[in-house]
Amino acid sequence: MNPRPLLVLAALAVATSEDMGKGASARLKNSVREGFARDPMGNVVAAVLVGAWLFYQAEHGHNPKIQSYYDALVYVATSLSVGHTAAPATTSAGKAIGAALMTYGPAMTAKIFDPPT
Numbered sequence: 001m002n003p004r005p006l007l008v009l010a011a012l013a014v015a016t017s018e019d020m021g022k023g024a025s026a027r028l029k030n031s032v033r034e035g036f037a038r039d040p041m042g043n044v045v046a047a048v049l050v051g052a053w054l055f056y057q058a059e060h061g062h063n064p065k066i067q068s069y070y071d072a073l074v075y076v077a078t079s080l081s082v083g084h085t086a087a088p089a090t091t092s093a094g095k096a097i098g099a100a101l102m103t104y105g106p107a108m109t110a111k112i113f114d115p116p117t
Helices: 004-016 022-038 040-059 069-081 092-110
Strands: none
Touching: 022 040, 040 069, 040 092, 069 092
């Protein structure tokens, strides 16, 4: 998949909005925060499953250590919990996914056992 058309559309959407996309960014962040506050366990499970699928799509065929969805699942689970894994990402997309997981994962998993509000 070529991401350039999507990037062009996103850039046009931001450039034509009054606040240069800040409102959309704030709404997205608030939506994620509210969803996590309502159901932290569900959000972590979703992050693991979706993150593993995205990582598998990015790395399969490029990374010899990612042979199956389950290899990607192990990568995501360890990235979310300790921020380190034995199968480093090799593609740019995989590295970006890993960076996001390792940045936000520990904070998410620290809250997983908090009761929903």
